[in-house]
Amino acid sequence: MAQRMIWNQTAYFGAGSISVIPEELARRGFTKAFVVTDQVLVDTGVAAKVTTLLDDANVDYEIYADVVPNPPIENVQAGVACFQASGADVLIAIGGGSPQDTCKAIGIIVANPEFSDVRSLEGVADTRNPSIPIIAVPTTAGTASETTINYVITDVERKRKFVCVDPHDIPILAVVDSEMMSTAPRSLKVATGLDALTHAIEGYTTAGAWELSDLFHLKAIQIIAGSLAAAADGNPAAADRMALGQYVAGMGYSNVGLGLVHGMAHPLGAFFGAPHGVANGILLAPLMAFNAAETGEKYRDIASAFGVEDAPTMPINDARTAAVEAVAALTLSLGNPTTITEIGASESDIDALAQAAFEDVCTGGNPRTATVEDIAGLYRSLL
Ligand SMILES: NC(=O)c1ccc[n+]([C@@H]2O[C@H](COP(=O)([O-])OP(=O)(O)OC[C@H]3O[C@@H](n4cnc5c(N)ncnc54)[C@H](O)[C@@H]3O)[C@@H](O)[C@H]2O)c1
Ligand SMILES: [Fe+2]
Numbered sequence: 594m595a596q597r598m599i600w601n602q603t604a605y606f607g608a609g610s611i612s613v614i615p616e617e618l619a620r621r622g623f624t625k626a627f628v629v630t631d632q633v634l635v636d637t638g639v640a641a642k643v644t645t646l647l648d649d650a651n652v653d654y655e656i657y658a659d660v661v662p663n664p665p666i667e668n669v670q671a672g673v674a675c676f677q678a679s680g681a682d683v684l685i686a687i688g689g690g691s692p693q694d695t696c697k698a699i700g701i702i703v704a705n706p707e708f709s710d711v712r713s714l715e716g717v718a719d720t721r722n723p724s725i726p727i728i729a730v731p732t733t734a735g736t737a738s739e740t741t742i743n744y745v746i747t748d749v750e751r752k753r754k755f756v757c758v759d760p761h762d763i764p765i766l767a768v769v770d771s772e773m774m775s776t777a778p779r780s781l782k783v784a785t786g787l788d789a790l791t792h793a794i795e796g797y798t799t800a801g802a803w804e805l806s807d808l809f810h811l812k813a814i815q816i817i818a819g820s821l822a823a824a825a826d827g828n829p830a831a832a833d834r835m836a837l838g839q840y841v842a843g844m845g846y847s848n849v850g851l852g853l854v855h856g857m858a859h860p861l862g863a864f865f866g867a868p869h870g871v872a873n874g875i876l877l878a879p880l881m882a883f884n885a886a887e888t889g890e891k892y893r894d895i896a897s898a899f900g901v902e903d904a905p906t907m908p909i910n911d912a913r914t915a916a917v918e919a920v921a922a923l924t925l926s927l928g929n930p931t932t933i934t935e936i937g938a939s940e941s942d943i944d945a946l947a948q949a950a951f952e953d954v955c956t957g958g959n960p961r962t963a964t965v966e967d968i969a970g971l972y973r974s975l976l
Pocket of ligand 2: 736855869
């Protein structure tokens with residue numbers, strides 16, 4: 594069996610690393626950039642940290658800043674039209690997962706116009722051409738969209754979030770600079786950090802995990818467990834660690850998949866507009882408990898990463914309990930909601946949520962098989 598691993602061509606890390614962008618653009622021969630971002634990042638001056646560098650280097654560019662969280666199909670289609678009118682030859686994504694994912698969809702459709710309806714990109718789309726080249730600059734320590742082969746778009750009309758998996762979309766260059774993330778409010782750092790922790794834990798235990806992906810996920814769990822709380826409180830060294838940790842998680846999960854936490858989080862985003870990381874944070878510990886029996890020795894490593902001292906020697910069932918409790922305790926201490934009621938769900942939504950989660954692309958990677966009834970029961974237990 595052939596195991597495939599795909600990563601960025603080039604990636605830079607560290608506070609201030611966005612300074613490399615003008616020289617990278619010149620070295621690669623690009624003449625005009627199309628910047629995909631959102632209005633909050635324009636208003637707070639985050640996008641300007643990059644565009645000022647472009648101004649100083651006399652790089653021609655245009656900005657598309659209409660992306661909204663849980664980006665809808667319409668954001669992609671409007672972005673495609675603006676890109677086509679711009680004459681640009683490179684995309685620069687500045688943002689959290691929403692602008693980065695929109696940017697990927699724009700780059701894919703410009704290069705593969707037969708997918709301009711956007712919906713047909715769901716799952717593994719048969720695109721023929723690589724995306725317009727993308728330089729990705731994350732502003733949250735969460736999704737790792739800058740190094741994944743995935744993007745997530747919302748179909749507002751059908752109340753669905755759908756995941757697109759396509760090696761053609763991977764950014765050629767990622768610039769992971771924690772100073773781009775420093776303006777994020779605490780609640781956003783918590784939510785996006787819990788998304789990253791979910792990637793690391795789901796990726797570590799997903800059905801397709803293997804030795805090379807384990808390497809990234811275990812390291813990511815260690816980094817995130819040790820830095821998320823301090824990063825949320827504004828510690829710059831911890832923020833640097835989170836920027837790295839979320840990226841390392843992405844290097845793993847992008848290649849092997851996720852599980853039912855993401856499968857169940859996507860409908861919560863589509864139905865109620867719940868921030869992706871908040872939804873993951875509610876689901877992670879309960880779903881870890883649901884999956885525990887199918888995870889071999891892996892929860893022992895997770896418990897160790899969370900500082901449970903006798904995890905290496907305790908009976909495996911105790912180690913599993915310790916891992917679940919450690920994640921639950923962190924989530925609680927960070928102040929993330931713990932019920933789906935808090936994000937707007939009620940009993941009457943459960944059947945539709947469960948059906949959507951059952952059909953989600955991520956659900957197939959879960960280590961324990963779950964029926965629609967199992968999923969409904971899990972949602973119900975979180976009301
Ligand atoms: N492509 C992937 O592999 C992947 C993986 C996981 C999640 N996702 C998707 O990514 C999206 C979530 O992305 P996200 O959690 O990064 O949030 P986001 O991009 O949706 O941003 C949320 C809000 O935070 C603001 N924000 C972002 N960075 C900021 C900063 N530095 N300072 C101040 N405000 C800032 C944004 O303007 C926005 O209002 C969801 O749609 C999710 O499904 C994609
Ligand atoms: Fe995620």
